[in-house]
Amino acid sequence: MIKVQSYIQGEWLANGNEIDLISAVTNEPVAQMVEADIDYNEALKYARTVGGPKLREMTIHERAFSIKFLGKYLMERKEKYYEISSHTGATRQDSWIDIEGGIITAFGISSKSRRHLSDLPWHVEGDTERLSRKGSFMGQHICVPRHGVAVHINAFNFPVWGMLEKLAPAIISGMPVIVKPSPVGSYLAWEVFKDMIESEILPEGTIQYIAADKPGDLLDRLISQDMVAFTGSASTGRKLKAHPNIIANNVPFNLEADSLNCSILGKDVTPDMEEFDLFIKEVVREMTVKTGQKCTAIRRTIIPRDMIIEVTNALSERLDKITIGDPANKETRMGPLASTLQRERFDEQFQTLEDGLHVVYSGDSSDGAYTSPKVLLAHQSYDGDDMHHIEAFGPLTTVMAYDTTEEAIDIANMANGALVGSLFTADDEIAHKVAMGCAPYHGRFMVINRNSAEESTGHGSPIASLVHGGPGHAGGGEELGGARAVLHNMQRVALQGSPTTLRNIVNQHIKGAETEESDKHPFQKYFEELKIGEALTTDKRTVTEKDVEEFAELSGDHFYAHTDPEAASRSLFGKIVAHGYFVLSATAGLFVDPDEGPVMLNYGLENLRFVAPVAPGDTIQAKLILKRKNVRQQKKDDPFPFGVVYWDVEVTNQEDVIVAEYTILTLMKRKNKLPIDEK
CATH class of the missing domain: 3.40.605.10 (Aldehyde Dehydrogenase; Chain A, domain 1)
Structure with a gap:
């Protein structure tokens, strides 16, 4: 034992x-x-x-x-x-x-x-x-x-x-x-x-x-x-x-905290639509997975009033097919509650909610920790607070009827905060109205139609990359959400000081901090040899009319500001200017070292801004500053260990005015393996 x-x-x-x-x-x-x-x-x-x-x-x-x-x-x-x-x-x-x-x-x-x-x-x-x-x-x-x-x-x-x-x-x-x-x-x-x-x-x-x-x-x-x-x-x-x-x-x-989450059937949905079947399937799944013992389970099923018969019949038919029994058996679709105490509490909560509502579905399985799925119906969803505040933590949902989309939103928000809500609709206008109406009261809101259903993770599935939590009754907290x-x-701390001092505190380049020119081209250094704040100031290049014309032909970008002097005279710049991407390419030509070395490749760039125009006759120069470094795990198929290096790039003209700035990422070989590297 x-x-x-x-x-x-x-x-x-x-x-x-x-x-x-x-x-x-x-x-x-x-x-x-x-x-x-x-x-x-x-x-x-x-x-x-x-x-x-x-x-x-x-x-x-x-x-x-x-x-x-x-x-x-x-x-x-x-x-x-x-x-x-x-x-x-x-x-x-x-x-x-x-x-x-x-x-x-x-x-x-x-x-x-x-x-x-x-x-x-x-x-x-x-x-x-x-x-x-x-x-x-x-x-x-x-x-x-x-x-x-x-x-x-x-x-x-x-x-x-x-x-x-x-x-x-x-x-x-x-x-x-x-x-x-x-x-x-x-x-x-x-x-x-x-x-x-x-x-x-x-x-x-x-x-x-x-x-x-x-x-x-x-x-x-x-x-x-x-x-x-x-x-x-x-x-x-x-x-x-x-x-x-x-x-x-x-x-x-x-x-x-556990909350009275809801799922809404859009007013546009009819029984012959895919969205109707998806809705019924999701409600039943959320009732029976983990025997309804999920903080995200659908406790309130909100539907158009004219769909009561169709929805309750469809729920009952699907629930009839749920096999209850020993969870170790492959055919079992719903096991017992976590304990007999939980079953007793569930029964008490069900009896409290049952008072004044119509029982649509209730099996007779009630032995030990076992129970059966139960569906209640509230014809008037504004009557009584229990259905919006008492959560029966088990396989139960209460069907609530609405007449207008505005009323559906009001009913959804009556729980005073929930972890998750969902909407099944094929009408994006309804989706916008309901999602924005429910958003302040929910931590997550899922909209499903036939286009998203196949790959949907489901109403009740918290995702590592998305926040989990909710306002009000749901606790007001927040978990997950990726990083x-x-x-x-x-x-979180707000540091204040000179750029150089801040750089030396946080060990990451701060704009305006002092830099130190590299003793050799940094692309010829291994990852471990590179230091934060290390810089390379390039040679200069004067941009010519021929450069602009040839780049237009090569790229196929014949935008008038680069190719039509008359039209360019009426532009924001008042004259022909070089393509921003020419400046970007010419800058790479200034700082790239052609010889083989530890640098492997350009991994991408971030936060590109063309700050000022560059015209024929202007002279550009670049400064490459090592901003930060990340070690990458060497995997089995990698020929050698490496890391990612982030470089701030500042491009200036002959007047020392910044014309472009961005961050470029390079993959750089490491000299040494680390414990994180796979063998």
């Missing part, structure tokens, strides 16, 4: 009060949770003094790579997790969302972080802000690791996904993590966590695990540098968020 133990200060705590953890399928013990006596003050101190410093020594990319490698390690062991997961009541499909979905989410956050964040221990965010007339006083935002602990209190419904979607961005941000999952299903979270420790991929002290029903005095011990992320019921979340110490120390608290997920865990 699995022994779910706390992992605190680098040790498994094997002694304590043993509590049986019950299988949702057999109603028999499947694991035992050992609830030890934990000194939370010491656990937090260990994370802050051991794990935190080790993470902060690493760059964001190094931390992101550790999450990538951890995800690969866990994915290799997924079948073990699937076997255990069935005891939580999850079918194979349900478990995929939790297990592989959680690992894929960690992969996604890792990838986005390496693509969009600095390869430094901190992130240099956005452009510099000029704060003085001469440019000697500048501002720069950076995001730095907090010197605290990320405490994650997770719900029972997604033991793996819920843990990984919070843990990955926290670790990448540089914060050690203490995980406290719900005891229900915690044996699955514990098995995954145990493998994380055994992998030895993350530095010691960066992750700890609490096996307990309640977090004791953990929240009393937090300081302003710590953070709390909670997923669960709105009532519990509000109680924890209002903890006196959380308020006294202004401890950041991200609350992601944003990492920045949520960091402290």
Whole structure:
């Protein structure tokens, strides 16, 4: 039998009060949770003094790579997790969302972080802000690791996904993590966590695990540098968020609460349209996947009043085909709720909602943790608040009728904030009206028609690259969102000073900072040899009329400002000017070194601006300044290791006026392999 133990200060705590953890399928013990006596003050101190410093020594990319490698390690062991997961009541499909979905989410956050964040221990965010007339006083935002602990209190419904979607961005941000999952299903979270420790991929002290029903005095011990992320019921979340110490120390608290999400059938949709079938399929799927135990499930089904019979009949017919049973069986489409206690709570919530509403569908499966899907109908969706505020956390939806599109929007927003809403329509005017009307009350809004349905990820699927959270009842928090997920865990700081001082602080070139001319052409230097602020000032080139004419012929760009003197005289410039892309090409000719060397290729350019015109007779010159560097992982098919180098390019004319500026990316060979490189 699995022994779910706390992992605190680098040790498994094997002694304590043993509590049986019950299988949702057999109603028999499947694991035992050992609830030890934990000194939370010491656990937090260990994370802050051991794990935190080790993470902060690493760059964001190094931390992101550790999450990538951890995800690969866990994915290799997924079948073990699937076997255990069935005891939580999850079918194979349900478990995929939790297990592989959680690992894929960690992969996604890792990838986005390496693509969009600095390869430094901190992130240099956005452009510099000029704060003085001469440019000697500048501002720069950076995001730095907090010197605290990320405490994650997770719900029972997604033991793996819920843990990984919070843990990955926290670790990448540089914060050690203490995980406290719900005891229900915690044996699955514990098995995954145990493998994380055994992998030895993350530095010691960066992750700890609490096996307990309640977090004791953990929240009393937090300081302003710590953070709390909670997923669960709105009532519990509000109680924890209002903890006196959380308020006294202004401890950041991200609350992601269950919400009464809705799906709307557009007024344009008729039963013979593809959008109708897609709508019915999605509502039933969201009712039955994870037995409706999803914070994003469709709790309110909002439909045109003249479609009540068609919709309720279609829902009933489809629900009749759902096979309820042991989730380990391939034919099973819906397993039990997570526990008999959850089933009892679901029954109570259903009975409360049932009062005053019409029961459209209700099976008779109610044994142990098992229940059946249920559909309620509200003819008048404005009557009573329960349907908009009480969430039956299971396979139930309430059908609500509307007469106008404006009324559908009002009904959708009556839940006072939701994680996600969706709309099924073939009319983009309706889509615009509903989406913009619902947007202030939702964290995510999905619009589906026949064109997007095939590749849609679905109403209830949070995506690593998109934000997850919602206003009001949904908690007012925000998670995920690609690289944003990492920045949520960091402290944003506005630095002020001279450009050179700021450059030396953040280790990234700041516009206006002093530069040092390279002792040889920088394209002849390896990645490791290049230094931030290193520069190359090129020779000069005078642009001729022939240059402009030949570029027009070569490119096929015969725009009048470049080729027609009479028309050009009436233009903004008053005369013939060179093509912007000629200036770009001529600049490359000035700074490119033709000889073979460590530079591999031009990887692209960013933020191109043609600031001033260049006319025949003008003389241009370029300055190439090394802005920042990113190490790239050497993969099996790569012939040698390399990195990406970002160069600021400033192109000036004979009056030293900037005519063009941009950032060019080059791939540069590295001399040495690193631990991140695949063998």
